[in-house]
Amino acid sequence: MTEQELRDRLNSLTEAIPDETHRSFLMAASPGKDEIVMKRKISVGLIIAILVSLAAIAFAATEYVQKFISVNWQGETAAEQNAAIDVPDPLSNPMNRIRKILNSAPDDVLPIIEWNGTPPRSSRVRHRKTDSLKGIDYNTGIVLPDNIAEKDSFSVDLTYGCLAEGEYTLISEEKVDEFTLKQYTVDPAYDVVIGYSIQFKDKNRDLYHDDNQYWHTIRSELSISEDNSFQFAVIDGEEHSAQSVEIPGMDKAVFINLGMNTRLIAIRMLNKPVVVKTKPGEQLLGETTEFQYERIQLEGFTLEECMAFFSQE
Amino acid sequence: MLEERLFTQKLLESEQMLHRIACAFLRSESDRQDAMQETALKAWLHRNRLREERFFKTWITRIMINECRLIHRKAMRMIVTDTIPDQPAPDSNELETRLMLESLPEKQRVPLILHYLEGFSLEEIAQVQNISVGIVKYRMHQARKALRVEWNGKEEP
Numbered sequence: 001m002t003e004q005e006l007r008d009r010l011n012s013l014t015e016a017i018p019d020e021t022h023r024s025f026l027m028a029a030s031p032g033k034d035e036i037v038m039k040r041k042i043s044v045g046l047i048i049a050i051l052v053s054l055a056a057i058a059f060a061a062t063e064y065v066q067k068f069i070s071v072n073w074q075g076e077t078a079a080e081q082n083a084a085i086d087v088p089d090p091l092s093n094p095m096n097r098i099r100k101i102l103n104s105a106p107d108d109v110l111p112i113i114e115w116n117g118t119p120p121r122s123s124r125v126r127h128r129k130t131d132s133l134k135g136i137d138y139n140t141g142i143v144l145p146d147n148i149a150e151k152d153s154f155s156v157d158l159t160y161g162c163l164a165e166g167e168y169t170l171i172s173e174e175k176v177d178e179f180t181l182k183q184y185t186v187d188p189a190y191d192v193v194i195g196y197s198i199q200f201k202d203k204n205r206d207l208y209h210d211d212n213q214y215w216h217t218i219r220s221e222l223s224i225s226e227d228n229s230f231q232f233a234v235i236d237g238e239e240h241s242a243q244s245v246e247i248p249g250m251d252k253a254v255f256i257n258l259g260m261n262t263r264l265i266a267i268r269m270l271n272k273p274v275v276v277k278t279k280p281g282e283q284l285l286g287e288t289t290e291f292q293y294e295r296i297q298l299e300g301f302t303l304e305e306c307m308a309f310f311s312q313e
Numbered sequence: 314m315l316e317e318r319l320f321t322q323k324l325l326e327s328e329q330m331l332h333r334i335a336c337a338f339l340r341s342e343s344d345r346q347d348a349m350q351e352t353a354l355k356a357w358l359h360r361n362r363l364r365e366e367r368f369f370k371t372w373i374t375r376i377m378i379n380e381c382r383l384i385h386r387k388a389m390r391m392i393v394t395d396t397i398p399d400q401p402a403p404d405s406n407e408l409e410t411r412l413m414l415e416s417l418p419e420k421q422r423v424p425l426i427l428h429y430l431e432g433f434s435l436e437e438i439a440q441v442q443n444i445s446v447g448i449v450k451y452r453m454h455q456a457r458k459a460l461r462v463e464w465n466g467k468e469e470p
Binding site: 003006007009010011012013014015017018020021022024025026027028029 | 321324325328329331332333336337342345346349350351353354357406407410411414425426429430457460
């Protein structure tokens, strides 16, 4: 096959341009082709718009079907389920927990307690060193050494809200004849702790021999339990971690860190304490204080959380 | 970029050439018509890509070949459900030539058609296909060789 034969064969494939093809080509090639281009763009845009609309309808239908299935098969909408899943527990926020405690039962949580110098009978004494602290006077809430009878005297510092200051005499009818209540000195570190300390001297034991004036100190502090009863947490001879804090609206506040027993006690005085003398024959003799106060007790919160809450409030 | 009047003039001058190329690639006249129309429109849309006027011929040819290729692919995927209108039977020589041509790979067919049908030089074909002249020569040699075998095989019996 020569090149000429090949050329002839290829030419045999060609035909004259039909009129219709010629016209369409002329139309596309003539100056009016912008309109054709525009029409094509419009048609492409139309197709895209239709596709987008169809996609939107399909999406909406899918949502509807899902909602329908959720409502009819599970009794609640998917949105409600999602809400139940997504919304965190409000009480997971310590601020909300504090607010709930304060708002839920204000009468219980913020009782007005008349303090007549004698803790309620529901008081309990907690102590760490039970060997040396077996004697418990539930009427006073004061821990007495079990061998109290062997001691000629001992004293008790009553630090009822650090408001009482003066000489006190406490007589336990059962144990000893006389207590000498030493003058209480306000300690700035604990000036808001309602508590007491006991000092006693033991003349029979050399250990405490120091001109027979060797005093053993048991410090206890008051906290308030969930059932609004008082508790005395005894910190026998140890410095406990307590931090005096200022809380707006409260007269006194202390954040007590006792390991697991961390709590905030805030006190608002309703009236100024007055020094009264209890009548002879009562369990607590001598001068003591009488006052009313409102207290807030919060447990399980860090100091930062408590302070953050009250600074917000 | 060519101004509109010159562009239109060049395009109209290329009509015969484009139609011949379409004839070589496509059997159906309606496909050829589509190919030519699309080529004209695409050339207009992308006329700013043409850097120099002297490249118009190879540029429009490349668009045309691509369009033919596109239509050919669509035709391969298409399932005809309508009744095909009666068409006059092609000449046996023409049919034989078309079949031989279609038996060639596209990369060999294109330079063959452009050279022997449209008189493109090897350099122009190289421009259309964006390949080197050496490759064009090689492909044309391969195409001629294949056609010769095919041609001799038909004539011998």
